[in-house]
Amino acid sequence: MINFNINNLVRPNVAKLQPYSSARDEFKATGSEMVFLDANENPFQTDVNRYPDPQQRSLKSELAKMNSIGPESILLGNGSDEVLDLLYRAFCEPGQDNVITLPPTYGMYKVLADINNIENREVQLSKDFQPNLQEILRTIDANTKMIFLCSPNNPTGNAFAEEKILELLENFNGLIIIDEAYIDFSSEESWISKLNDFPNLVITQTLSKAYGMAGIRLGLCFAAQEIIQVLNKIKPPYNVNALTQERALNRVSNMDEVNAEIADLVDQRDVLYKALLEVRTVKKSYPSNANFILVKVDDANKRYQQLLEKGIVIRNRTTQALCENTLRFTVGTKEEIEKLIKALKSLE
Numbered sequence: 377m378i379n380f381n382i383n384n385l386v387r388p389n390v391a392k393l394q395p396y397s398s399a400r401d402e403f404k405a406t407g408s409e410m411v412f413l414d415a416n417e418n419p420f421q422t423d424v425n426r427y428p429d430p431q432q433r434s435l436k437s438e439l440a441k442m443n444s445i446g447p448e449s450i451l452l453g454n455g456s457d458e459v460l461d462l463l464y465r466a467f468c469e470p471g472q473d474n475v476i477t478l479p480p481t482y483g484m485y486k487v488l489a490d491i492n493n494i495e496n497r498e499v500q501l502s503k504d505f506q507p508n509l510q511e512i513l514r515t516i517d518a519n520t521k522m523i524f525l526c527s528p529n530n531p532t533g534n535a536f537a538e539e540k541i542l543e544l545l546e547n548f549n550g551l552i553i554i555d556e557a558y559i560d561f562s563s564e565e566s567w568i569s570k571l572n573d574f575p576n577l578v579i580t581q582t583l584s585k586a587y588g589m590a591g592i593r594l595g596l597c598f599a600a601q602e603i604i605q606v607l608n609k610i611k612p613p614y615n616v617n618a619l620t621q622e623r624a625l626n627r628v629s630n631m632d633e634v635n636a637e638i639a640d641l642v643d644q645r646d647v648l649y650k651a652l653l654e655v656r657t658v659k660k661s662y663p664s665n666a667n668f669i670l671v672k673v674d675d676a677n678k679r680y681q682q683l684l685e686k687g688i689v690i691r692n693r694t695t696q697a698l699c700e701n702t703l704r705f706t707v708g709t710k711e712e713i714e715k716l717i718k719a720l721k722s723l724e
């Protein structure tokens with residue numbers, strides 16, 4: 377059993393903060409007949425002349441319903457990138473605390489650690505791309521505040537075993553961040569349904585992948601109310617703009633459309649996976665729970681260049697831990713996948 381206390385985790389300066397409160401925070405709910413002369417806005421209608429709702433109430437209410445949780449367990453940010461940065465700034469004391477990441481994985485965890493002057497302790501995944509529990513538990517010390525689990529993992533595409541995540545949740549007094557950017561493409565369930573069981577569980581998601589809205593920048597964070605309250609204290613008041621709130625609300629109100637696109641991408645992923653078995657230069661394709669496939673080829677640098685010359689941009693992951701000579705293919709449309717397969721088969 378863990379001995380979890382949010383007060384032991386929050387940075388002392390953050391614990392002391394009062395959240396910035398705009399007048400609009402207090403009066404938004406009271407209706408449109410109010411005269412708003414409080415925020416030095418321009419009164420002439422442009423559709424966006426007013427500041428956005430700092431708590432994104434309409435959007436959160438819809439997301440709360442979709443996920444069967446309360447809106448007070450949700451924080452929204454300018455992409456997951458902002459959500460992750462807020463976590464660092466709320467819980468990690470620069471020059472003192474550390475986090476644990478599990479390469480090969482999403483690069484932003486390390487970038488944000490470096491920006492915030494937080495030590496990033498790396499514990500490589502095992503050969504089958506699962507968390508190495510013994511090594512992680514050995515690496516934790518009194519200043520370890522967060523462990524980042526990306527599941528399904530980028531760039532490997534696999535989900536982490538449930539029992540491994542459980543064991544970490546049950547043995548770590550800091551925050552376990554599960555980045556579920558690709559969860560909608562996965563056969564695994566989201567951990568959101570387990571939020572009530574673990575006070576140290578934080579889940580991040582995004583509208584950038586399965587929802588097809590990378591351009592609006594919307595990141596989601598789900599956690600116990602005590603954690604969300606801390607993040608709310610330090611987020612910029614208007615971090616999610618009005619256009620983003622409007623477009624996101626529109627999109628999540630059209631889940632039939634979103635789900636049809638996800639199903640289509642999952643089909644195309646399977647088509648690509650099968651086709652790759654017949655490409656001479658491909659040595660191995662890794663099964664994927666995401667909208668991309670990692671493949672091992674004979675010579676990643678050479679094949680990357682050749683595909684570029686054929687007008688196809690992919691990601692070369694050869695310098696990542698455990699990923700020598702690998703390329704990552706994002707699943708595109710049927711036509712794009714056909715083009716990729718044809719190009720791969722033509723490589724000399």
Ligand SMILES: *Cc1c(COP(=O)(O)O)cnc(C)c1O
Nearest residue numbers: 455456457482530557582584595
């Ligand atoms: C793409 C991706 C994200 C998305 O980040 P946004 O800032 O929300 O666009 C988050 N995590 C992982 C692992 C990703 O691959």
